[in-house]
Amino acid sequence: MGSVDLIRSCLDSLRQISDEISGAILYIDSGTKESFQFTGSIPLLLELGVRSVCSLDNLSPLDAAADWSLNYVDPATKVVIITSRLLSDTHRYVLRCLGTHTTIQCCIVFTSIPEVSHSALIDSPLGPDAFREYETLLTQDYEELVRKRNNNANLTDTAAPTRLSVSVHHLPMLICPVSSRVFVLPSEGTVTEQCLSSEVSEESLGPGLPAISSGRSLDGDDVPSGITLTAHLLYYLADKMDLKLEIFSLGDTSKAIGKTMMDMSSLYDVSRRTKRSAGLLLVDRTVDLLTPCLHGDSFLEHILSTLPRQHSTTSSKATQSPNKVVKRVPLNIDVPFDTILKEEQVNNQLADNIMNFVSGWNSSETDDSNYEISPKLSGAFLSNYTGASYLESLLDRGAKDGLLLVKKWLLESLKNEKLSFTSKVTSQSDLRTMVKILSRDQKVLVRNRGIMKLALTADAANSEPQSSRWDAFVSAERILSVSSADSSQSLSSEIRDFINTSITSQGILSLKDVLLLSMVGYILAGENFPTSVSMSPFSWEEERSIKDAIVDAILMKPEDAKFRFLHGLEKELEAQAKKNNTKSEGDSEKSDQMDDFDDHWGNWDENEEEDEDKDDYGEVQLKLELRDRADQLCKFFHKLSSLPVRSPTIREALVDLSKYESGTYGTRKGLLYKLLSAILTKGDVAGIEYHSSAVGRLFKSGFGRFGLGQAKPNLGDQSVLFIFVVGGINTLEAREVMEAITENGRMDTELILGGTTLLTPDDMFDLMLN
Template identity: 20%
Template sequence: MSGCPAAAALAACRQAWEQVLAKAKRAVVFVDAACAESLHWAGGGAGGLLEAGALNVKEFSSFEAGVAEQPKAVFVVSSLLKGRAVDIIRDIVSLSRFQYCVVFTAVSHAVHLLAHGAPGGAEPEAGSQAVFEQFEEKLCQWMGNMNYTAEVRHAPLLLAPISPHLFVTPAFASLFPMTPQDLARINASRPEKKKFGSLNDLDFSSLPPELQLQIRTLVSGLNSLFECLSVREECFAIGTLSKIIAGDLANYSQARNRRKTAQNRASVIFIDRTLDLTGAVGHHGDSLAEKIFSVLPRLPGHANDVMVNMVELTALQTKDETCNIIAPGCLAQPNDPAAKALWESLMNLRQKEAVMEVRRHLVEAASRENLPIKMSMGRVTPEQLSSYIKLFKNNSKALRNHRGLLQLVLATIQALKHPQNAKWDSFLAFERLLLQNIGESEIPSVLNELLPMIKSHNERTANDYTAEDFLVLLVYIYSVVGEIKAGKELDKAEGEVKKALVQTLCDEPELSSLLQKITGEFIFQCNEKTVGMKFVPKESIETA
């Protein structure tokens, strides 16, 4: 397409949020996690809402509410106005004294129609938005007066711009391609003569209703983006789910109308994530940004940002102790040109070059503030960067002027010092060895070599792999090995690895957040006589 598509996409993101900002004046704003992440990267974050006149910004939760002095509320949600989202809005409104409520949903009215049983989700004639109008009446009922004001609007809050050329969709972080197990579940509800032979036989209408709505929501959001860009797209797809999404976009009625008048052309490629699991779990990259994302803790509610410990820069020393309670920093600094330039370097350069860029930006910032910095040549170390950053600590003006840059520098320091960073090279070496072994022998032999390395919590040292690490390695192994020949030898090897992993999980004093997500709503039960895993639903156990 002509012009700069990245700049146009970023402008489309900000344009969507301008609708919300225009309604934020004198309101308490409730934002769900996915929309908060979009705002976080698109520019402004909670600060942008406050600058637009919002009285407060709160989590979209039934445990939140407004106070008597806050008669106006704005809700910003990434989901359908159905189910849990409706329950939360009702709880908040009922506990408050609002007289004016505005609800922004990232899901179009056409998708709401589909969710409520309208065929194809087509819009009614004359542009009527019946579902939104009905929800406005509910809002007035919950506020306790039908003469109060309620508005429901669609805003395409789909994208979070991580960089000028990388956009993510936080609301679809859990959307994952289908597997053979999904095919079995779909076939279970179909008559024998109409069962699907493979995933490639599936089409949109054969998918579960929840997945249909999720796909149509994504398609609707993409259509809104392409409408802002005035794009006529040509779609390509690799993978079953990607083909379904591309096909639904091609047949989407609003998309067909847009393509008739679009001035620009673009190619859109959809790729199932299962086709690149090796890249997702491998350690072959040399990007500093990738390591920062991998080792620093996630910012709560965000899938694409991390918490940066700011104590080194902001801790205050009192007579008794160091006061180190401070909000974490983050990577997103959309309103800081210097930080944006450095973030681009962290994303695109090799680690050695990126670290040198970190030092260069830090030295230049210190020089502009007339701080007594001594430039040194040679290898850049975390200790060297820490010594430079301490110059800013007691200079409030310098801190304000370069706070975005300093957060990225601290993220770099903490990632380079993190124990997990030392494991990165170990993972890389082990993955290369696995590739060599897989090329020379069958997978049972590889699993047998892996088995002695699986150790319980009490037996592990700092250099040993955790249960979480082994799950990553197993995903890597099965992703690169290709077709696997079944047999007794494979069954035995896999059985031994499963047994060792289950025992390791049972011995863990506390499961990590990732392992808790994997185990989901189940509780592990095992003993000396148990081989393998037994899953017991929580509701069937009186005392866990």
């Protein structure tokens, strides 16, 4: 059997449905679009005979006219829909699509959600035979739609309309592979948006993260929908890649997922002997919250953390489920293509070329006065292009090394296009210059769009103020790390000082930024000064100073205080912001009014005192309320600091893994690096649970008493290792696991690393506090 390649597997899954999609108008939702951008699937779809690829979320009657292929003359009679959502959530879009195109006779729906998941959710209207049920439902609704349309048009022809042929299928390989071995799930898909923990639970940090492990088993109604859907997705994903899994887990949520997958294996899997053996390790994100909260030395993380990402394109009404939905930011970066035009004031040829490219090569119909470059060219930065493994190469690079590699690729592109660029010393400003040279010809622009996007995003991430903000975070996190090794008093003092710096208008870090640093400080305090579950790692005086600093920072900059723990105080904070603005304006005008003070001091003084009394009373009330909210915030921080002590099993695992810490001073390695190092050296790690098969459980309970028990497999013996982090991964962890394989001399081991989503420090803050 060949080696594992996620991108190749995704493309092969599309080739396997070539008969279904050939000659069809293809509609994809936002989650599918995100997946196709990562895999570079659009060119393949056109090769397979698709007429056009259109947006399901924003469909138009003109979609039928936008035929990308010259092989078809007659109107389309087939439409194919690929969705990353439940059929019940997609139904109204599918029906609208069929109502828009009147010549359609065949509708084929592919969903990444397996049939068993549709019936497993409590609020799902579909049963065990979900796909067949939906085929009937869609046919009935379509016929009703046609009857209403005919009645409204007063048609006299009573002949029955052509019956619509409907079929529904499962397409499991709808993932976002960052490289051939690293993947996440689509940000706007159903699985990613489902809750991983219940907010009413004391162990919950937010619905988008697993609950803190406490040793309690999740069974029955206690299992959130995100756990069930994740288990189903991983089972069918492994099945599609012909992997026979030996399942291990670390954490309560991962344990529930592993149990569900093993139960499915007992029911559905009848061909395990023909598959390749692989070890699956499920890990709760909450076992290591610190790593994704830090600004690590990773080129891709630097870009993801500093540049704006595109907003969700899915309507808030897209999901009909009454359950709470976790909204995640799409992974599409806003590529700043407009920056290369800022200095082109005299010669407009470059702008004309780009506008021609964006407007479909038809410059005569483009109104230059109203044309906007940036929105049209804001595309996906994280994309894999045919023949170019950019992300694969950048994934294991630090910020500086990645920038040098991008410059090298740009120079190679210029050389291949036979374009000259003379510079003895390559500087950051040369990135824009080289991109401008590549943009002057439309065909060259199309051929090199991948490296051009990379160069522009790298240039923007290393420009001001993004560069200074990143450096400030790295410096602050280093200070917190050093202080945590000293004393709680030193650490609390640093946290307080960082909060106070956000008050100044010249501060690089905002209020949100320093609260993120406070989270980091409390997690470090929990590691170095462990206490009981409900207690603070700091003394009463130390924590009181932190609370006072938080309250003062909010009062000074209430316009920035848009956090979950301040819900219900929006009007009061808005009034405080107006008061602050009025006060600053009044201070600037005060000197001009001093000349009139002596003439009108009596009446003016009395009125001012009355107004000041009212303002002071309102500010005192707000300050008291903010102190209560600061108390609640610190209680939440206590959860973060108590992670190592809530579960004895997890505490033992962290102790076992501490020996795999890097020996370099100041270099902290994340949980996945330590776990993989322990696995590859076949070291023992407490807390990792093995999920035995039905046969294994029979041996354990029955024949085990006669010494015929099934031996527990060792993860380190597997030639294929599959690590999935429930809650998400970051690119630094992907870099570190590659380092672990290299350092342990296990290059023969094939590793697949996956996660719910791709996390940045800002994402972690939003999941817990926004």
